[in-house]
Amino acid sequence: MAKATTTDSAYRVPPLTSVPAYAALAAKRAEMQDLQTASRRELRKLERELTETPMPALRAGVAALLGEATVEQSGVHERIADLKRTDRDATAALTVIDQRLREARSSASRVVCDEVRPEYARRVAALCRALEALAAERKAYDDLRGQLEAEDIAWSTLNPMSLGWLGNPVDGGHIGVFLKSAREAGYYGN
Template identity: 45%
Template sequence: MALLKKKEAAEYRIPSLAEASPEFAALVQKRADLHTLQSKLNGELRDVQKQIDAAGDKGPRVSARIAELLGDEADSAPMLRKQAADIRAQLADVEAALEIVFRRLDDAKGPASTAVCQIVKPEYGKRVAAVAKALEALAEARAGYDDLRNQFEAEDVAWTSLIPLALGFLGDPRDGQIPRFMKEVRGRAMFEKATSKRTRLTKQSRRIKLPGKSEAYADTDPIEIARELRAKSRLGKREARLDAASRKVANGR
């Protein structure tokens, strides 16, 4: 049916979180690298464990010095067990690193989603407008249908042979699904218009008078200005030193 025919708009593909955010993409790559390393270490551990099991089947173990005196082959089990322990320690480090990456991915998902939404926003607006236009046409068609139905009833015509349509799912013509949707769309449009106007106003140059001096800020966002002021304060500098010390301790582990 023509009504079910796919439109070209359906071929539009939104960017992934990794495509929209280099930071998120780097974390995804780091996760993949750690999983690859984890798989490699697990394979090495299985091989070493097989060697340990095989060495244990050769009878009682003797020390390397006694084996030398006897002319026997030295027992490789102790060395293999140490190798296995080293691999397990590496695997534990990889597990810890993966947990950190997973947490960072969760934190980065919000900003990355915002980036995706900003990219897709024009296309989203086009599709909402298309829905609104279609619903306006439906509302007009419904009004025409209701007008004809009202005429049948006014003339007391038995018109069931025409098979009346049940349009109750659309709700009341004045406050049903379509009017509510159109009201919501108009409300969002007004909100975005006000937001855009506020953004243009905040792009005007700002100059803040500080005690004993005057500073001009290139960044006009009040929140960013507040952050910069805090960073330059005594408390902000102390927080920066504590943060640097925490990172140093974390990197030393």
């Protein structure tokens, strides 16, 4: 499996195709799609040629008995039939491959997630530290606001900012919920 890359500016999650079993199915799917595209392209070309070619006045066998030249179209009809069979088979194969890809996605995702886990944990921990800093600043803001209100100061000229989106500060609000989830998942404070 290809390694995920870490740089100062960006981390790239490896694609599912970095897992060999999934990559093989994806390659087979691309191969079937290419086959289907090529057969449909040739089919359209042959059908267009057939419509542009005048119908022979006589069947090929009759023309041969009479010693007259005729345009032989049976080979074209056989090729068209072959191409239609190929298209049907490719469509059926794609259905099977798509089902196998859906089934392989779970195990391939687990492999990728196992590789990404350290970076994910690092980022969750960084968010937790930032949220703890935000919670401390919110407490300081709420303390200042409380002092203004305790002194009965009309402080609307300061353009009060609502922090309701952070949830209730008494129970930790949304920050507390996030921190609790991160701790329970083992990403922070363990």
